[in-house]
Amino acid sequence: MELNKAVLDCMQALRRRLREELNQDIRLSQPDAVEAMLLACLRSNEQATRELGIRLAELSDFHGASKPQPRNTFHRASPETPPAIAQSQQSGSVRMYRGQRVYA
Numbered sequence: 001m002e003l004n005k006a007v008l009d010c011m012q013a014l015r016r017r018l019r020e021e022l023n024q025d026i027r028l029s030q031p032d033a034v035e036a037m038l039l040a041c042l043r044s045n046e047q048a049t050r051e052l053g054i055r056l057a058e059l060s061d062f063h064g065a066s067k068p069q070p071r072n073t074f075h076r077a078s079p080e081t082p083p084a085i086a087q088s089q090q091s092g093s094v095r096m097y098r099g100q101r102v103y104a
Contacts, residue, residue: 003099007059011037014052021046031099034060 011028018024018040026036034056041053056062095102 007056010052010056010059014041014049014056017046017049017052018044021049034062038062 008028011033014037015026015028018026018037021044022040024040026033026040030036038053038057041050041056044050044053
């Protein structure tokens, strides 16, 4: 995920709301800060907090349907891998290293 001004502003605003509303302190330096904020937004009863969570998900390219992959693992196509996934793995992959995208 790329951190730019819009993402950081949204994260800071959401962090303040979550601290006030749910007494949950999430540090921006946490490796899973975005995921923790988005999960906390699901527990929120405030519409403004939920809207900030939606905005953060859009800005951070977070896909809730995808499962987080274990760190430091290399994925190779196996005989059971569906063709579409095998093709995407061969064309290159995007991994996260200390919160930054690494194109391999």
